[in-house]
Amino acid sequence: xxHSIHFTVNGERYDISVPAHHTLLQVLREQLVLTGTKNGCxxxxxxxxxxxxxxxxxxRPEPVNSCMVLAPEADGAEIITIEGLAHDDQLDPLxxxxxxxxxxxxxxxxxxILVNARALLDRNPDPTDTEIREALVGNLCRCTxxxxxxxxxxxxxxxGKEVGR
Amino acid sequence: xxxxxxxxxxxxxxxxQGAVPNPQSLIPNTQSRxxxxxxxxxxxxxxxxxxxxxxxxxxxxxxxPNLLHGMIKHSPMAHAIIKxxxxxxxKALPGVRVVVTGEDFPGFTGLYLKDRRLFALDxxxxxxxxxxxxxxxxxxxxQQALDLIEIEYEPLPGVFDPEFGASPAAPLVHPDLANYECxxxxxxxxxxxxxxxxxxxxxxxxxxxxxADLIYEHKYRVPHVQHVPLETHVCVAQQDAGxxxxxxxxxxxxxxxxxxxxxxxxxxxxxxxxVITPYVGGGFGSKAGLSIEGAAVALAMGAKGRPVKLRMTxxxxxxxxxxxxGLVAHIKMGxxxxxxxxxxxxxxxxxxxxxxxxxxxxxxxxxxxxxxPYYVPNIHVxxxxxxxxxxxxxxxxxxxxxxxxxxxxxxxxxxxxxLGLDPVQVRLINCLKDGxxxxxxxxxxxxxxxxxxxxxxxxxxxxxxxxxxGRSPTGPNGGTIGRPAPAADSHKRRGKGLAAMWKAxxxxxxxxxxxxxxxxxxxxxxxxxxxxxxxxxxxxxMAQLAAEGLGVKIEDxxxxxxxxxxxxYEWQTVASRLTWSMGNAVxxxxxxxxYQILKTVAEAWGEDINDLDIIDGEVISYRTEESRPLRDLVxxxxxxxxxxxxxxxxxxxxxxxxxxxxxxxxxxxxxxRAVVHFTTGCQAVEVEVDAETGEVQVxxxxxxxxxxxxxxxxxxxxxxxxxxxxxxxxxLLEGIILQSGVPKNPNFTDYRIxxxxxxxxxxxxxxxxxxxxxxxxxxxxxGEHPMVPTAPAIANxxxxxxxxxxxxxxxxSEKVWAALHR
Numbered sequence: 003x004x005h006s007i008h009f010t011v012n013g014e015r016y017d018i019s020v021p022a023h024h025t026l027l028q029v030l031r032e033q034l035v036l037t038g039t040k041n042g043c044x045x046x047x048x049x050x051x052x053x054x055x056x057x058x059x060x061x062r063p064e065p066v067n068s069c070m071v072l073a074p075e076a077d078g079a080e081i082i083t084i085e086g087l088a089h090d091d092q093l094d095p096l097x098x099x100x101x102x103x104x105x106x107x108x109x110x111x112x113x114x115i116l117v118n119a120r121a122l123l124d125r126n127p128d129p130t131d132t133e134i135r136e137a138l139v140g141n142l143c144r145c146t147x148x149x150x151x152x153x154x155x156x157x158x159x160x161x162g163k164e165v166g167r
Numbered sequence: 168x169x170x171x172x173x174x175x176x177x178x179x180x181x182x183x184q185g186a187v188p189n190p191q192s193l194i195p196n197t198q199s200r201x202x203x204x205x206x207x208x209x210x211x212x213x214x215x216x217x218x219x220x221x222x223x224x225x226x227x228x229x230x231x232p233n234l235l236h237g238m239i240k241h242s243p244m245a246h247a248i249i250k251x252x253x254x255x256x257x258k259a260l261p262g263v264r265v266v267v268t269g270e271d272f273p274g275f276t277g278l279y280l281k282d283r284r285l286f287a288l289d290x291x292x293x294x295x296x297x298x299x300x301x302x303x304x305x306x307x308x309x310q311q312a313l314d315l316i317e318i319e320y321e322p323l324p325g326v327f328d329p330e331f332g333a334s335p336a337a338p339l340v341h342p343d344l345a346n347y348e349c350x351x352x353x354x355x356x357x358x359x360x361x362x363x364x365x366x367x368x369x370x371x372x373x374x375x376x377x378x379a380d381l382i383y384e385h386k387y388r389v390p391h392v393q394h395v396p397l398e399t400h401v402c403v404a405q406q407d408a409g410x411x412x413x414x415x416x417x418x419x420x421x422x423x424x425x426x427x428x429x430x431x432x433x434x435x436x437x438x439x440x441x442v443i444t445p446y447v448g449g450g451f452g453s454k455a456g457l458s459i460e461g462a463a464v465a466l467a468m469g470a471k472g473r474p475v476k477l478r479m480t481x482x483x484x485x486x487x488x489x490x491x492x493g494l495v496a497h498i499k500m501g502x503x504x505x506x507x508x509x510x511x512x513x514x515x516x517x518x519x520x521x522x523x524x525x526x527x528x529x530x531x532x533x534x535x536x537x538x539x540p541y542y543v544p545n546i547h548v549x550x551x552x553x554x555x556x557x558x559x560x561x562x563x564x565x566x567x568x569x570x571x572x573x574x575x576x577x578x579x580x581x582x583x584x585x586l587g588l589d590p591v592q593v594r595l596i597n598c599l600k601d602g603x604x605x606x607x608x609x610x611x612x613x614x615x616x617x618x619x620x621x622x623x624x625x626x627x628x629x630x631x632x633x634x635x636x637g638r639s640p641t642g643p644n645g646g647t648i649g650r651p652a653p654a655a656d657s658h659k660r661r662g663k664g665l666a667a668m669w670k671a672x673x674x675x676x677x678x679x680x681x682x683x684x685x686x687x688x689x690x691x692x693x694x695x696x697x698x699x700x701x702x703x704x705x706x707x708x709m710a711q712l713a714a715e716g717l718g719v720k721i722e723d724x725x726x727x728x729x730x731x732x733x734x735x736y737e738w739q740t741v742a743s744r745l746t747w748s749m750g751n752a753v754x755x756x757x758x759x760x761x762y763q764i765l766k767t768v769a770e771a772w773g774e775d776i777n778d779l780d781i782i783d784g785e786v787i788s789y790r791t792e793e794s795r796p797l798r799d800l801v802x803x804x805x806x807x808x809x810x811x812x813x814x815x816x817x818x819x820x821x822x823x824x825x826x827x828x829x830x831x832x833x834x835x836x837x838x839x840r841a842v843v844h845f846t847t848g849c850q851a852v853e854v855e856v857d858a859e860t861g862e863v864q865v866x867x868x869x870x871x872x873x874x875x876x877x878x879x880x881x882x883x884x885x886x887x888x889x890x891x892x893x894x895x896x897x898x899l900l901e902g903i904i905l906q907s908g909v910p911k912n913p914n915f916t917d918y919r920i921x922x923x924x925x926x927x928x929x930x931x932x933x934x935x936x937x938x939x940x941x942x943x944x945x946x947x948x949x950g951e952h953p954m955v956p957t958a959p960a961i962a963n964x965x966x967x968x969x970x971x972x973x974x975x976x977x978x979x980s981e982k983v984w985a986a987l988h989r
Binding site for chain 1: 398
C-alpha cells in the first residue's frame with residue numbers, strides 16, 4: 003500500500019507517494035536520489051543514515067537514524083541531510099573542520115556524524131569532550147579511532163563562536 | 168654475543184644479501200633533489216567530496232528502473248551433503264528473472280588455493296555458504312524467491328576446533344584437497360584438513376633448551392573477528408546483451424584481482440570483463456580478493472543485459488564474506504637469566520574456516536614471522552592452516568600478525584616477570600637489529616625497532632627498576648604514570664603494558680604496480696593508478712608523489728579511482744604495500760613525464776637539460792632565467808626558432824615489481840630473502856581496571872612505528888590512531904560467537920565495536936624514520952601495523968594493574984572479574 007506524503011528536504015518541498023513499508027532512508031536514497039545519507043546496518047545501530055528531522059510542531063531539528071523511520075511517518079516533516087549542510091558552496095564549519103583535522107578516512111560514516119554533530123552544536127555551542135563523545139556514541143566509525151572527529155567538532159565549535167553562529 | 172646457527176650482527180649496519188638496488192630511474196633522481204611536498208601534510212584531496220556527501224560509493228550509483236536485485240540463499244547447516252535443490256517454484260514466481268545454483272558454475276576459484284566455488288555444489292561447509300542466488304525486479308520478490316528454493320540437506324559431523332581439525336580423528340572438510348590447484352609456496356597435506364603447513368627449522372633445539380635458565384610454555388587463543396567496514400560488500404554486474412562484455416562495479420580492494428579471478432573462474436577473457444571501483448567505505452582486508460562478486464557476475468550472465476545489484480546486509484557481512492581466522496597458539500620459549508632468548512618452539516593452529524583460498528597465505532605469513540620481531544638462534548615453528556566448518560577466513564588488517572603477537576608478546580612479559588627482568592630491556596636485548604638473521608635466514612635491513620621500543624616506553628612513562636632490585640615492573644600494581652592516581656580506597660587499579668611487533672607485506676614474490684601521469688591542457692596532471700583508496704589516504708599520497716616527481720603543486724594533480732579498462736595494473740590494495748610499491752610506480756611515471764617535458768624544452772630552447780627544472784608548474788632555465796608555464800607546452804609542444812614544432816601530449820609511465828624475493832625451503836623455511844621488508848614498531852598503553860566489575864578502560868595508547876619515511880606525516884598518524892583503536896576494540900570487545908558453526912551475534916548490539924566513548928582519552932603517535940632502500944623517498948607501509956601489538960600491550964597492562972593474565976581474546980569484563988575471583 004502506498005501513502006501520499008509531503009515533506010521538505012534541505013528546503014525543497016516534495017509531494018510523493020511512498021510504499022508503507024519503506025523507510026525514510028530508502029525514500030531519500032532511492033526516490034529522491036539523495037545518496038549522501040548512507041546505509042550501514044538498517045537496524046538503527048551504526049548511525050551512518052543519520053539525518054536531521056524537525057517533526058511537525060517540533061521546536062528544532064533532531065538527529066534520527068533514517069532507517070528507523072517509516073516514510074509515512076515523515077509526512078509534514080522538515081528534513082536536513084548531508085547535502086543540505088553546506089549553503090551555496092559555503093561549507094558548514096563542521097565540514098571545514100573535518101577536512102582540516104583529517105577526521106574523515108573512508109568517509110562512509112562521515113555524513114551521519116556531521117549531521118549529528120550539527121545537532122549537537124545547535125543545542126550546545128560549546129560542548130566538552132565528554133559531551134561530544136556521548137552525542138556521537140551512536141555513530142560507528144571503524145577508520146579514525148574517533149579522536150580526530152572529536153577534535154573536529156571542538157574546532158568547529160570554536161569557529162562557530164568566532165563568527166557568532 | 169653467541170653466533171650459534173644464525174648470524175647476529177654487532178649493529179654495524181651490515182646489509183648482507185638483503186640489499187637491493189633502487190628501481191631504475193629515467194632521469195636525474197627526484198629523491199636526491201630538494202623536496203617540498205614529501206613530508207608535508209596536505210589535506211586529503213577527496214576530503215571535500217566526502218564531507219559533502221558528493222563522494223559516490225557503489226550503492227550510490229544509479230542504474231535506472233532496469234536494475235535487478237540480487238540475493239543469496241545461504242546454507243543454514245555447518246556441514247552437510249546437499250541431497251536435492253529444487254528452484255522450480257522460485258523460477259516460476261513473477262518478477263524473478265534469474266536463478267543460479269552450483270550446477271551452473273561448478274568450477275573452483277581462489278587466490279592461493281583453488282578450494283572455493285561460487286555456489287556450493289555437492290556439500291555445504293559453513294553456515295552462510297552461498298547455495299543459490301536469485302535476481303528479481305524488486306528486493307521483496309527476490310526475498311520471496313529465496314524462500315521458495317527447496318534444499319534438502321543430510322547433516323555431516325563438523326569440525327569446530329582447529330586443533331581437533333588437524334588431528335586424524337577429524338572428519339574431512341575437503342576430501343579432495345589433494346586435487347586442488349595451488350601456488351607453489353603453499354603446502355596442502357593430502358588426506359587431512361591441513362591446507363598449508365609452513366615449517367621453520369633452524370639451529371639446534373636441544374642446545375637452545377639446554378642453554379636456557381627458564382623454559383616456559385603457554386597456550387593462547389584468538390577468536391574470529393569481523394572487519395566491520397561501515398559500507399558492507401556491494402557490487403553491480405551487467406553483461407551487454409547477447410553475451411557481450413561484462414562490467415562489474417565493485418566496492419573492492421582488488422579490482423584487478425577480481426577481474427583475474429572471475430575471468431578464470433568463468434573462462435572468459437580478461438578484456439571482456441571490466442571492473443570499476445569508485446570510493447570504498449572501508450575494507451580492512453575484507454574486500455581483498457573475491458567474495459560475493461562472482462555471484463553477481465553469474466546472475467548478470469543470465470539477466471539479458473540488465474544490471475544486477477548484490478548488497479550484503481549487516482548480518483550477512485558478519486559471516487558470509489570473510490572473517491579474520493581464529494587461532495590457537497602454543498608458545499614455548501627458553502631464556503637465560505640475563506634475558507636472552509635461546510629457543511622458541513611455536514605451533515599455530517589456524518581456524519581457517521570452510522575455505523582457505525586466502526587464509527593459506529596468512530598462515531604462511533605467520534610462519535615466516537613466527538618468532539615475533541626477535542633474534543632467536545634455535546627455532547621450531549609450525550603454522551598450520553586447518554579447515555573447519557566455520558566462516559571463511561580472509562585477509563584482515565595485520566594479516567596474521569595481531570593474532571600471533573597476542574601470544575608472543577604476552578609470553579615475553581611472562582618470561583621477564585619469572586626471571587625478575589624488565590620487559591622493555593628484554594625486548595631491547597632480543598629485538599632484531601640491522602644485519603641480524605631472521606628466523607628464515609634473511610638479513611634484517613636497517614630498522615628502527617629499538618628506537619620504537621625506547622620511545623614508546625618513554626612516552627608512557629615507563630620506569631625501569633634499578634638493576635639488581637629483583638623487582639619486575641610488570642608485576643601487579645607496578646605503578647601509575649603521569650596522571651592523578653585513583654584514590655587509595657578506590658577499586659580502580661592502573662597499569663601499563665607494552666608490546667613490540669613486526670610485519671612484512673604478505674604477498675606473492677612478484678606483485679606488480681604501474682601508473683601513468685598524463686598532462687592536461689591547463690598544465691594540471693592526471694594520475695591513473697590501479698590501487699584503491701579505502702580510507703588510508705592513497706589518493707593523497709600518490710598526488711604528493713606525482714607533484715614532487717613532476718614539479719607541480721598538489722592542487723594541480725588529480726588522481727583517478729580505478730577502472731580496469733583505463734587504469735594501469737595493480738595487484739591488490741593489501742599488505743600495506745601501496746605507498747611503497749604503487750608509490751614507486753607513480754614517482755617513476757611523474758619523473759618520466761618530467762623528463763619528456765624537459766627534453767622538449769631543452770631542444771626547443773637549445774639548452775642543456777641539466778640547466779632546466781620544473782617548479783610549481785613552470786619550466787625554468789637556471790642559465791637564462793627564462794620560464795614558461797607547463798600549460799603552454801605539455802599538450803601542444805613548443806615551437807622551434809625555425810617555426811616547426813616539437814613535443815606533443817605528455818604521458819609518463821612507471822612500474823614497480825620487487826625482483827629479489829626468493830623461495831624458501833619447504834622443510835626448513837630457510838632462504839635468503841623471504842619478504843621485501845618488515846615494518847616494525849611498538850605500542851605502550853595505560854589502562855584502568857575496575858576490580859569490582861572487571862571492566863577495562865584504556866586511558867592512553869602510544870604508537871611508535873618505523874615508517875621509513877613519512878610521505879604525509881599527519882596521515883601516518885591517522886593510521887596509527889585508527890589502528891590503535893581498532894586493535895583496542897578487538898582486544899576488549901570483539902569476537903564472533905560460534906556455536907557448532909552457527910554465528911550467534913551477527914549485529915552491532917551483540918557484537919560491539921569501539922564507539923566514541925570507548926576510544927582512549929589520549930593517543931600519541933611517534934614516527935620513526937629509518938629509510939627503506941627501495942621505497943619512494945625511503946617510505947614503507949604503515950596501514951596495518953598499528954593494530955598488531957595493541958591487544959597484547961593491553962593484556963600486559965591489565966596484568967600490571969590487577970595481576971590477572973587473560974590469554975584468550977577478548978579481554979572482557981567477565982573474564983577479568985572471574986580471574987580476580989578465582
